[in-house]
Structures are given as structure tokens and as C-alpha cells.
Amino acid sequence: MKQLVTVERFCLIGHIVTMVFGLAGLVLVVPHPELIMNLGETGQTVFQWSMAGGGVVNIVLGTIAVAIYAYRKLGLWHWLTFMLPAVCLSLGSELLGTSTGFPFGDYSYLNGLGYKIGGLVPFTIPLSWFYMGLVSYLIACAGLKTRQNPTLVRYVGAIALAAMxxxxxxxxxxxxxxxxxxxxxxxxxxxxxxxxxxxxYAGWFGTSSLFIGVAALLWRKTPILLERSQLGFPLTVYLSNFGYAAGLSLAAGYWIPVSLGVIVGVIPALTLWQMAKPADVKESTTETPASMKPEIPVTQVKVAVK
Structure with a gap:
């Protein structure tokens, strides 16, 4: 297990580092071709490689890190019963979208995100749906305490919040x-x-609600419980990916979409993290409270003294 933790941390750090370098390259280097010319032959080769494969490496590292985390913290069953519906349903939705325009609109993928399944959807896209969908759901479940209070309203609320x-x-x-x-x-x-x-955005919300709902249904007999101290990893993945996208959009002047994302995404995620059960709060046990324990009658014994 220690080796898994090491690999998980390595992949998470690599995931974040590739986003930092990608952000710097797209924001600082690409708009200034003279910087690329000053990199030298080796530097230009590395830059071209990073532009061609950096996105793929980033998503693969994120997928591996989240998959290991899910296996360690949730178990094999929970990991696979989330990952398989997430990958399969999101891929189906993306293939449908790129073929018919439903449910996202008429769009096409360009190069830069790896091999395209069916010539339409990069294989990395459903992987990103998996790892961002899972961390979103874990944050929502922990914040709403779906295991401590397993009601239908809380389960539906967790699915809706995660999709949001x-x-x-x-x-x-x-x-x-x-x-x-x-x-x-x-x-x-x-x-x-x-x-x-x-x-x-309706397509994003609907597709994510679908595969998260399938996972929630499969998890209903074995709900998860993560304490606030265990949410550092999911929160880091969520905030770092949002920060990468926000950095690119802000550099291009798109501050309104980013602000909306902060209001309905970042702030709720931090609020749910704060609402999660602290590590020092113990779950209720099956022991009978002292006030409910039956009293055992004690017979008084008088001792005669000569």
C-alpha cells in the first residue's frame, strides 16, 4: 500500500506540474513567438513535444492518481462502479454529441488530446469526466453527510451538487x-x-448526473464516508483543474464565465469541505446509552455487628 501512495502522490504532483507548465506555455510563450525562437533547438523540440502531448500526459496522470486514491480510500468495488459508468456513459454522450449535436451542440475535437475514438472523441476526454466527476461527488457526499444521514433527499442532493x-x-x-x-x-x-x-451546459449537467446517479445507485448498500481530513486530495484535484482552466480563460479576457464558475463551483466546493465531518467527531456506535441501560436491582445486605 505504501508503494501505491508513492505512485499516487507522484502522479498528482505530475498532474499539477503539467498544468502549471501548460498554462505558462499557452499564456506566456505562444503569444510571443520570439521567446520560442530564443529557446534553441533543444528547447524548441521540448516545447513542441509539450504542446503535442502535454494534455494527454496531464489527463493520464490525473486519472491514475484519482484511480489509486479511489482504490485505497473507497475500495475496488466503489472505484470500478464509478469509473466504468463514468467512462462508458460520457464516451457515449461525447460520440453522440460529435455525431449529431445532441446533447452539447455541434462541435468537433481538434488535435492535442490524443487518439480519437471513432475518429471523433479523444480517449482522454472520458478519463477526465471520470476523475473530475468522482472528486466532485466525494466532496458533495462528505458535505451532505450521506452516510450518517442516508435519506433520499440527501442522496439526490449529493448527485445534483456533484453535477453542479x-x-x-x-x-x-x-x-x-x-x-x-x-x-x-x-x-x-x-x-x-x-x-x-x-x-x-445542460448536456454537461445531464451527462454527469446520469453516471453519478448510476454510481450512487450501485453504492446504496455500501455508502462511503470521508472525513474532512480525507478530502484534501479530491479538493486539490478539483481546485487545480479549475485554476488551470480559469488561468487560460482570464488570460484571454473571459472573466465572466470564470466568475460564474467560482460562484457555483469553487465556493460551494469549499463550503461542502467545511461542512464535512471533522476527524475528531466519532460516529455513533451500537452501545446502549447509559440513560437507556436497564437498572439492575441491588439487594442491600446488612452486616450485624456483635
Whole structure:
């Protein structure tokens, strides 16, 4: 298990480092070609490689880190019963979207995110749906305390909140990935919301609600319980990915979508983290409270003294 922790940390650090370098490259280097020319032959080769494969490496590292975390903290069953529906349903939704325009709109993926399944959807896309969807759901479940208070309202609320956190990521991500100097996909018919159709966000919310709901249904007999101290990893993944997208969008002047994402995504995520059960709060046990324990009659014994 110690080796798994080491690999998990390595992949998480690598995931964040690739985002930092990617952000610096896209924001500082790409707009200034003279900087690229001054890098030298080796530097230019490294920069070209990073532009071509950096996105793939970033998403693969994030996937591995979250998968190991899920296996360690939740177990094999919980990990696979979230990952498989997330990957399969999001891939199906993306293939449908790139083929028919439903449920996101008419769009196509460009190069930069790896091999395209069916020539339409990069294999990394459903992986990103998995790891961002899982961390969003873990944060929502911990904040609403779905294990301590397993009611239908709390379960439905956790699914809706997780889908909201996940969709909020796209408020910052969409302009960065489709409207900046180095786009990763493009819209056939740009929408009214800073180039993005409003229906795209409904598609994100609906698709994420679907696969999160499937996982919640499969987890109903073995609900999860994460304390606040165990949410550092999911929160780090969520905030770092949002920060990367926000940095790209803000550099291009898209502060309104980013602000909306902060309001309906970042702030709720931090609030749910604060609401989660602290580590020093013990769960109720099966022991009978002292006030409910039956009293045992004690017979008084008188001792005669001569």
C-alpha cells in the first residue's frame, strides 16, 4: 500500500506540474513567438513535444492518481462502479454529441488530446469526466453527510451538487479550450455565451448526473464516508483543474464565465469541505446509552455487628 501512495502522490504532483507548465506555455510563450525562437533547438523540440502531448500526459496522470486514491480510500468495488459508468456513459454522450449535436451542440475535437475514438472523441476526454466527476461527488457526499444521514433527499442532493460542481468547471474550461489561440475543439455554430451554446451546459449537467446517479445507485448498500481530513486530495484535484482552466480563460479576457464558475463551483466546493465531518467527531456506535441501560436491582445486605 505504501508503494501505491508513492505512485499516487507522484502522479498528482505530475498532474499539477503539467498544468502549471501548460498554462505558462499557452499564456506566456505562444503569444510571443520570439521567446520560442530564443529557446534553441533543444528547447524548441521540448516545447513542441509539450504542446503535442502535454494534455494527454496531464489527463493520464490525473486519472491514475484519482484511480489509486479511489482504490485505497473507497475500495475496488466503489472505484470500478464509478469509473466504468463514468467512462462508458460520457464516451457515449461525447460520440453522440460529435455525431449529431445532441446533447452539447455541434462541435468537433481538434488535435492535442490524443487518439480519437471513432475518429471523433479523444480517449482522454472520458478519463477526465471520470476523475473530475468522482472528486466532485466525494466532496458533495462528505458535505451532505450521506452516510450518517442516508435519506433520499440527501442522496439526490449529493448527485445534483456533484453535477453542479462538475459543470461549473466547464464555465472556466470552455472559453480556454475553444476560444483561445490554441483551441482543442471548435463549435460549428458558436453560441451566445462567450461562443458556447447554452445547451452545452445542460448536456454537461445531464451527462454527469446520469453516471453519478448510476454510481450512487450501485453504492446504496455500501455508502462511503470521508472525513474532512480525507478530502484534501479530491479538493486539490478539483481546485487545480479549475485554476488551470480559469488561468487560460482570464488570460484571454473571459472573466465572466470564470466568475460564474467560482460562484457555483469553487465556493460551494469549499463550503461542502467545511461542512464535512471533522476527524475528531466519532460516529455513533451500537452501545446502549447509559440513560437507556436497564437498572439492575441491588439487594442491600446488612452486616450485624456483635
Amino acid at each position: 460542481l462538475f459543470t461549473s468547471w466547464d464555465f472556466a474550461l470552455e472559453p480556454a479550450m475553444s476560444q483561445t489561440m490554441v483551441p482543442f475543439w471548435y463549435w460549428e455554430h458558436p453560441g451566445a455565451f462567450f461562443g458556447t451554446p447554452y445547451g452545452n
